[in-house]
Amino acid sequence: MSDELGFPVKSVIEGSARLLVPQGVGEVDPASLPVFYNPASKISRDIAVLAVEGYFRDKKEYLMCEPLAGCGVRTIRIMLETSSMSSAVAGDINDNAARLIELNASLNGLGERVRAVHIDANHLLAKMHAEHQRADYIDIDPAGSPARFLENACRATNKNGLLGASATDLAALSGASASTARWRYGAYLVRTVFPREVAARTLAGFMVMTAARLGLSAEPVLTVVHRHFVRVFVKLGRGRSRALDSVSRVGYLAHCGSCLLTIKNTELSLIDANCHECGGKIVSIGPLWLGELSNKELIKNILSSSKREDPIYKEAYKLLRGIDEEIQDIPMYIPVAEIARRAKTSPPSVSRLIEKLREMGYRASITHHDHSAIKTDASLKVMIELSRQSL
Numbered sequence: 001m002s003d004e005l006g007f008p009v010k011s012v013i014e015g016s017a018r019l020l021v022p023q024g025v026g027e028v029d030p031a032s033l034p035v036f037y038n039p040a041s042k043i044s045r046d047i048a049v050l051a052v053e054g055y056f057r058d059k060k061e062y063l064m065c066e067p068l069a070g071c072g073v074r075t076i077r078i079m080l081e082t083s084s085m086s087s088a089v090a091g092d093i094n095d096n097a098a099r100l101i102e103l104n105a106s107l108n109g110l111g112e113r114v115r116a117v118h119i120d121a122n123h124l125l126a127k128m129h130a131e132h133q134r135a136d137y138i139d140i141d142p143a144g145s146p147a148r149f150l151e152n153a154c155r156a157t158n159k160n161g162l163l164g165a166s167a168t169d170l171a172a173l174s175g176a177s178a179s180t181a182r183w184r185y186g187a188y189l190v191r192t193v194f195p196r197e198v199a200a201r202t203l204a205g206f207m208v209m210t211a212a213r214l215g216l217s218a219e220p221v222l223t224v225v226h227r228h229f230v231r232v233f234v235k236l237g238r239g240r241s242r243a244l245d246s247v248s249r250v251g252y253l254a255h256c257g258s259c260l261l262t263i264k265n266t267e268l269s270l271i272d273a274n275c276h277e278c279g280g281k282i283v284s285i286g287p288l289w290l291g292e293l294s295n296k297e298l299i300k301n302i303l304s305s306s307k308r309e310d311p312i313y314k315e316a317y318k319l320l321r322g323i324d325e326e327i328q329d330i331p332m333y334i335p336v337a338e339i340a341r342r343a344k345t346s347p348p349s350v351s352r353l354i355e356k357l358r359e360m361g362y363r364a365s366i367t368h369h370d371h372s373a374i375k376t377d378a379s380l381k382v383m384i385e386l387s388r389q390s391l
């Protein structure tokens with residue numbers, strides 16, 4: 001095999017797939033290998049498998065497309081582990097990758113159903129759109145930002161299809177690198193105590209606006225932020241009024257860095273310069289998605305799948321159960337360490353703080369973004385008082 005490919009390979013198993021990957025996997029930076037494969041991103045692929053299975057409930061003959069496919073593991077796993085996709089197009093700009101995808105597909109009995117192509121992602125997606133060969137599921141999984149592929153991905157997705165995109169440029173999306181967020185996503189972001197929520201909502205908002213430009217609606221149905229990546233899945237629809245409805249849920253957060261008051265705003269004109277609670281300076285963050293990041297129905301489908309008992313998906317299920325518990329319409333979270341810092345106490349227990357706030361009539365939940373943070377509609381003042389009561 002190594003002679004045929006021109007570089008040494010080894011065999012690995014991920015999920016239900018047996019794959020040939022370059023020697024050196026797990027030892028060196030995946031980007032320096034002859035073909036990209038990062039075993040640490042297995043959970044991102046587990047989630048894609050579960051999202052596809054939960055979204056496409058009827059067993060129709062669906063087509064999927066992964067234009068940045070590396071060794072093909074994601075496509076091959078989705079084809080093997082779900083029953084909805086009957087065929088796939090997997091492409092990569094790296095010729096070695098395209099040849100390895102073809103080999104891996106046939107090793108897994110998918111030679112007839114997976115078409116491996118050596119082509120630039122935008123070229124492939126534009127071609128599929130132009131030739132009316134749209135896909136029902138498109139997965140955009142670059143190293144870094146998916147921004148430059150999203151417009152063509154929207155074009156190449158069928159009506160009511162699913163588009164999943166991941167980003168690893170968390171510094172830009174979370175507000176740590178404000179200038180990159182500005183030119184790459186057109187967003188004004190600042191550092192907050194809830195950077196991972198900002199990242200998720202900025203990417204979701206960008207996907208919705210990208211779709212809307214083309215007269216398409218986009219509704220986030222599953223959003224995950226885990227370790228070094230954000231992944232947003234949107235359901236795409238057609239029609240100007242639907243597109244307008246989607247973008248009407250993209251807006252800004254008016255945020256006070258002093259008391260952390262954070263209010264959703266769809267109109268910039270409504271943003272006061274000073275906080276009505278504490279007089280602190282208000283900054284506006286966005287544009288970002290202000291609606292629900294994950295759809296209850298889809299999560300219910302995933303959580304009721306027989307895969308929940310399968311050890312392959314154990315870590316993914318843990319994450320998805322956390323998302324299921326999370327309050328969807330509060331667009332921020334507060335780390336307990338931040339409450340403690342301001343209260344000059346030790347950090348309160350997350351579970352006891354949530355329990356206490358609920359007893360008091362507030363809404364409160366955990367967040368999958370940060371296990372030592374909570375989502376709540378209570379003010380910081382209330383939480384500071386509670387943490388002083390040594391919870």
Ligand SMILES: C[S@@+](CC[C@H](N)C(=O)[O-])C[C@H]1O[C@@H](n2cnc3c(N)ncnc32)[C@H](O)[C@@H]1O
Pocket residue numbers: 035036037038041045067068069070071072073074091092093094097119120121122141142143
């Ligand atoms: C993060 S890796 C993909 C990993 C893969 N999706 C997985 O789950 O294992 C990104 C891949 O995109 C490819 N790539 C980079 N720029 C591209 C472009 N413009 N068009 C197509 N592929 C591209 C790289 O060669 C690399 O294989």
Ligand SMILES: [Zn+2]
Pocket residue numbers: 256257258259260261275276277278279280
């Ligand atoms: Zn304030």
